[in-house]
Amino acid sequence: MPDTMRAVEISAPGGPEVLTPCTRPVPSPRAGEILIRLAHAGVNRPDALQRAGSYAPPPGASDLPGLEGAGEVVALGAGVSQWRIGDRVTALLPGGGYAEYVTTPAAHALPVPAGLTLAEAACLPETFFTVWSNVFMRGGLQAGERFLVHGGSSGIGTTAIQLASIFGARVFTTAGSDEKCAVCRDLGAEVAINYRNEDFVEVLRAAGGADLILDMVGGDYIARNISALADDGRMVHIAFLSGPKAEINFAQVMVRRLTITGSTLRPQSDAAKARIAAELREKVWPLIEAGRVGPVMDSAFALEDAARAHERIESAGHIGKIVLNI
Numbered sequence: 001m002p003d004t005m006r007a008v009e010i011s012a013p014g015g016p017e018v019l020t021p022c023t024r025p026v027p028s029p030r031a032g033e034i035l036i037r038l039a040h041a042g043v044n045r046p047d048a049l050q051r052a053g054s055y056a057p058p059p060g061a062s063d064l065p066g067l068e069g070a071g072e073v074v075a076l077g078a079g080v081s082q083w084r085i086g087d088r089v090t091a092l093l094p095g096g097g098y099a100e101y102v103t104t105p106a107a108h109a110l111p112v113p114a115g116l117t118l119a120e121a122a123c124l125p126e127t128f129f130t131v132w133s134n135v136f137m138r139g140g141l142q143a144g145e146r147f148l149v150h151g152g153s154s155g156i157g158t159t160a161i162q163l164a165s166i167f168g169a170r171v172f173t174t175a176g177s178d179e180k181c182a183v184c185r186d187l188g189a190e191v192a193i194n195y196r197n198e199d200f201v202e203v204l205r206a207a208g209g210a211d212l213i214l215d216m217v218g219g220d221y222i223a224r225n226i227s228a229l230a231d232d233g234r235m236v237h238i239a240f241l242s243g244p245k246a247e248i249n250f251a252q253v254m255v256r257r258l259t260i261t262g263s264t265l266r267p268q269s270d271a272a273k274a275r276i277a278a279e280l281r282e283k284v285w286p287l288i289e290a291g292r293v294g295p296v297m298d299s300a301f302a303l304e305d306a307a308r309a310h311e312r313i314e315s316a317g318h319i320g321k322i323v324l325n326i
Contacts (some may be wrong), residue, residue, distance in 0.1 A: 001074065002026060006326075007064055007099035008306045013053025017309035019065075019098075022305075026101045027062070029077035029101025032270075033103045036089060038124035040300075041069040041097040043309045043322040044155065045239065046266065051310065054269065057095045058267055065306075066097020067266065070112060070122035071326070080106045088112040090121040092129050092273060094266070098306055100326055107274035110281055113288040116295075123172050123321035127159040128284060130238060133276045135160055135214055136167070138261060139236045145211035146229065148204060152192060153180035155321045156238070158296040160214055161187045163284070166292055172210065174200050176316065183319055187296070204228040214238065222246035229258055237262030276308035296320030 005025050011020040029035045047065040049055035057063060070090040073083050083089065083106055091109035096102040112121040133299075135141050141164060149160040152173030165188030166169045172196045173184045181192035191207070193200045201224050204210050209230025215221060219242025225235050226248055235258070253260065265273070287293045298318040301309040303326050312318055 005100035006067060006303060007071075007168070008303060009064055009098075010051050014051070014165070016051070016307040016314070018051060019310060020305045024064070024099060026194060027103045029075050029080075029103045030077040032080060032105055032107075033077040034073050034083055034089070034091075034106045034109060035075035035077075035101060035103050036069065036071045036082060036091060036109070037074045037101055038069040038071040038097065038099065038122075038326045039118040040071070040326060041066045041303075041324045042122050042126055042127050042155075043301075043306070043313055044068070044326060045313060046126075047098075048310050050262075055266075061094040062096030062102070064096045064098050066095060066099065066102070066324075067093050068125035069093060069097040069102060069326075070118045070124075071221045073109075074101070077106070083109065084132050088118065088121075090118075090124050092125040092265075092277070098303065098324065105270050105274070107270070108277055110277055110285065113285055114290060115291065119300065119323050120295050120297065120324070121229070122323050123155070123297065124288075126265070127155045127295075127321070128280055129276050130156060131159045131163055131214075132280055132284060134236045134238055134263060135164060135212070137276070137279070138263060139212045139214065139234055141167065141169055141212050141228055141271055144170070144209060145208065146170045146172060146230065147202070147212050147214075148172045148200070148210040149214045150174045150217050152184040152189060153319045154216075156214075156216060157184070158187055158320050161189050162269075162293045165189070166287060172200075172204060180319060183296075200224070201228045209233060212236070216240075217242050219243045224246045226252055226258065229256070232258070234259040234261070238264070240282065298322050
């Protein structure tokens with residue numbers, strides 16, 4: 001095991017150019033943790049928010065960006081019995097994924113699904129943990145319900161469309177081009193709405209209203225989402241790309257018995273993330289191994305080119321997931 005590793009750090013809050021290649025000590029796994037030699041790491045919008053200085057890592061986490069990755073277990077912390085050295089895993093990370101080695105709680109790792117490459121596996125944790133916990137555990141999506149997910153061509157969107165569709169929901173989504181809408185329909189969306197020339201509120205109301213909305217836009221979409229919900233509908237917020245503030249009519253929430261909730265993944269307890277991992281392993285991993293669900297890959301960059309990967313994700317031109325080749 002080497003003493004040092006290649007990594008990419010945030011030299012100062014700012015744009016993609018502040019992502020700087022560096023050398024760091026190889027971390028050691030604490031009790032209940034594993035050390036993974038990463039082959040690939042996923043690139044996600046929370047990484048860009050951290051880089052910009054608006055999403056600080058939780059206490060005790062690495063200051064390096066990177067919330068997911070896949071590779072090989074190379075060391076075990078005290079008390080770890082579910083993994084062995086040499087196991088291929090994909091894992092949700094508290095941070096530190098932009099590096100050759102990373103530690104994470106053993107319960108937050110999952111086996112690389114049969115049939116997937118390590119690059120594909122590195123794209124699973126952040127989006128699948130987020131979608132499963134918010135759409136199914138928190139949002140309670142049921143077969144036959146009308147489900148609206150915004151940003152259908154994003155990593156979250158492509159995952160949500162596939163899972164909601166395979167579990168029997170009627171999937172509606174928004175995207176910013178006809179090309180992206182076509183991808184969404186191919187993944188299982190019944191209706192894909194190009195928000196540049198269609199009003200998703202009108203489309204959903206004509207269909208009877210959404211029973212559940214997964215929103216990462218915020219801003220003026222919050223009030224519009226309320227209008228698009230069916231009576232007794234639920235709305236789950238996971239991000240606010242257009243801002244977290246809005247003026248809404250709460251009388252609609254009362255009269256129509258609406259539920260508004262939301263969550264962020266990173267600050268949740270280790271135990272909560274372990275519960276999500278356990279449900280994914282039982283209910284979703286078999287679907288991935290059967291080829292019925294999987295990551296949509298956009299592009300890959302070398303670790304030292306992380307700045308270009310961030311430019312790509314912030315351009316909003318990508319479809320699916322971006323990865324770093326470690």
